[in-house]
Amino acid sequence: MKDFDLVRHGGCVKESLECALREAATALLGSREAVPEIRLTRPKVREHGDYACNLAMQLSRALGKPPRQVAEDLLAQVDWPQEVASVEVAGPGFINIHLRQASEAQVVWDVLRQGSAYGRRSQTDAQRICLEFVSANPTGPMHVGHGRGAVVGDVLASVLQAVGHEVTREYYINDAGAQIGILADSVWLRMQELQGEAIEFPESAYPGEYVVDIARGLLDRKPYAEWLDMEAEMRREIIGQAAVDANMKAIREDLAALGITFDVFFSERELHRSGKILAMIEELKSRGLVYTGILPPPKGKEVQDYKPVEQLLFRSTDFGDDSDRPLLKQDGSPTYFAADIAYHHDKHLRGFDRMIDVWGADHGGYVARVQAAVRALTGRAGQPDILLVQMVNLTRDGQPVRMSKRAGTFVTLREVVDEVGRDAVRFNFMTRRAESQLDFDLETAKEQSDENPVYYVQYAHARICAILRRAGEMGVAPGEEGTDLSCLASHEEKRLIKALLEYPEMLEKAAQRLEPYRVATYAMRLAADFHSFYHKHRVITEEAGKTAARLALVQATRQVLCNALGILGVDAPERM
């Protein structure tokens, strides 16, 4: 029985413990279905053992006995695997499990054997996932908020890939609509200005210096006279497209500077051209989900220019939204919303099992309607998961950096990346949950100080590399599989080993909950566990056996740090 368990669970102690407890609970309840999910936790306090389980408390009600009694009954039933040294009932009814010394240290060999694959797995139920993120408008350079969304999306994609899914990183280009017209007009005005004409630059226009650069580029491409001779709408179209291309090129470069590339850039303009939007509206019509009506004025907020007009509306209230939403503007062209429905519909038709969108928090009001529409077209399973990434408060030395586009104090993402560095930017964006607003200070992010966790983690990695180099110089090699690890029994060593064991569990949870920041907090904890170990114990000692075991442990730690940093897209330097 015990040996059989070990084989079945591939030697994973945690799983064989769960199995043993599940069998016992089944016997007690007389039914396998009634057994809740077995949850083993890592107690904070050392005396509480290596694993603790609250199963007895969960079963207390069903069995009509006090938790401690249930725990005793369970213990009488359980057939523990051989790694278990002792078990006791404690507190209100916890079952605390103590493992035999260093029985978990085998993870060191798992890590060293699997190398960069440790923590990754291939799923039998792998999904094809479309992960859309950034999607910043191609009307100008990206700001810091876009950068946060970019890093969150990119790391999330890596996490999902690590647990075995097939992920397409996708960028939706909003290259259609009124804003592109305004962009074209802005560029044209700058072109005229460059020719020495007196122009009036309206407040609605895009003020940035990049607009002038684009204007200059177009004048280089074609003499001013030719632009002047063009029919106005045609000129607007050409300039608009050129400006979008220029901005997208810059955006791509800025993303590349952050270490981010996309598999697909999807053009909104193409959606209009191909007729997919109108087809989608017809589809909704045929299902009776569209009608012509007048929306009431928004409540509580004074809308100056509200006029009661008839619009083509989608019945999103039937799918959980607060209000029905217009599909066509007054000029008859599709709304952004309509295009977005068609876009998500298209993703669905491309055969993705799942869609995930990463949006800025300022698009929060938009979630319900998109989910409503996509659900209407594809059913509940096709509904996208939408992650809202909260705002970034940019400061310098604690003083807020004013983000006024007009005053020219607008700080672009590229400037921040160039000033602070790719690794620090990426890591800092990952140290908090996406739902938390993020304070980002340019000066502290630049400092290689304690305030800056990226260096803390990288330092741990570099330090291990130094130890391994040193060992190499001395002709001492890490132990190989089969080397006795039972000497890794100190508190610090056991903690380090547990941290290594938890890496795959952490990845699994991050993927399941769409919480990529967990990789960063994990890396910080692993680094801390290593630093503590390092200061308490010498790796290279007089005792050959101990040295071999510790070198192997340290090498495994380096590997896992490297794997975690790899998912974060942050360098793991060998020297700093």
Place this chain on the structure above:
RNA sequence: GCGCGGUUAGCUCAGUUGGAUAGAGCGCAAGCCUCCGAAGCUUGAGGUCACAGGUUCGAAUCCUGUACCGCGCACCA
């Protein structure tokens, strides 16, 4: 007014989907390099988990309400 997110140490934030004595970093106080990298480590002080009810063996975590902060609220994206 409505919707979404937030509220945990002086500051910035974690908290293993309801578990045992709520944890880190910064800052503050005191220590640690003859010795594998001090970009590091150890110890200490610091808490009404916004507030009020409720659910139960047990709540920072779940439900209701309240108060603040952020984002959004037809025909922009």
